[in-house]
Amino acid sequence: MSLARYDCMLKLAARLRDELVILSLGASVDEWYNAAPHMREASLFQQQLGCVTPQAFGLAIGLPHRRIVSLDTDGGLLFNLGILATLANEWPRNLLVVVWDNECYQSIGGPPTHTHLGRVDLAAIARGCGLREAHTVTTLEDFDAHCERGLAAAEPYLLVAKVDRSARRDVKRKHSDGREDKYIFVRHVERSEGIVIMGPSEHN
């Protein structure tokens, strides 16, 4: 594998404007923070293994007119494969799921996930659940082409990017925690949608 996650992020980021992004924990957080600086407020940096795509799906259900992007991981998706069956049954038309499959739990030093032996094919599992648009890519050109298709698709789209185990350590670190990230994200959704999500108390 020679596909670098950061290079993929740069390609995806260049295609994003009004979308909302939910992403997983680990080194990909700081990478996305730098690869997509224009999407910082529109990205929810979360720390929940197995929750990223379900949360993105919930967001997609709540905002059906808006494109939602889930930046999940092999470890995160394997934690709850059931979401693939739920996506197939619910068929959101505005959800792109990108899975960074580096075949390891990178953030804790790199012990292998279940994809490391090459037997477990996450895209094939997704197709088996009923998702027609579930693909694996190993080149930057294919990744970019699928991002273009996935961001325009009228059905759930899953893209497994077989990336290497490298992580960019020379990038600016995100300083906010999950709670601050939530407020930043919610206020962005409120502004861009013209809605109130976290309004005032009865008495301030």
Next chain:
Amino acid sequence: MCAPGQAWVPLGACCEWPAPTAPPAGGFPCPPGGESVQDGSAKQNEGGMRQEMVEEVLAGLREAGVSIACYLPDSLFRGLYPALDAAPDIRTIRVTNEGEGAAICGGVFLSGKRAVLVMENSGLRAAIEPLARMGLGAGIPVVMVMSHRGELGENNWWAIPHGMTMEPLLQAMRIPYRLVTRGAEIRRAIADAFLWSYAAYYHSAVCLGGETVR
């Protein structure tokens, strides 16, 4: 519990389970976690929710502004799920486990819509991890309506642990909850749970037992 191959048959006029096809001879396969109602002893106290209780739940959800309900079906609420599915103002999402449902509800919160997670109280155990991450880590709330399996009056051995673990888990998670045993309390409890969660930005729970489910 259902043994493999055992049939599961809905009880009562209000408890017809929606199915894509006509039920096969002997009934539908038992749902995951469901208990057999072929056993006469299980039938004694397993009538499920009465229609007026179902209506109270729906009224509470409407009062709270809920438009999305995630659920993993259970037996005590079996009258509720078809009613949720049929409600024109509520979109239901069936999930594969309650943790997934909690995470979906969290995502719905971020959209400005209101969601509820409906489940058996055993689902709390499956949902603890995402609830802890979302609630304690980020302040993303999930409101839960759960059936109170294992309370006094329970006659299934497998449900006893559900009752023994529910309140300690809710307390460990610092999740406020209300034990509701009377139908007249359902609507207010659900509305209050949403008011609290949208002030605290933390989870809350309504546990329906007593006459509300039996």
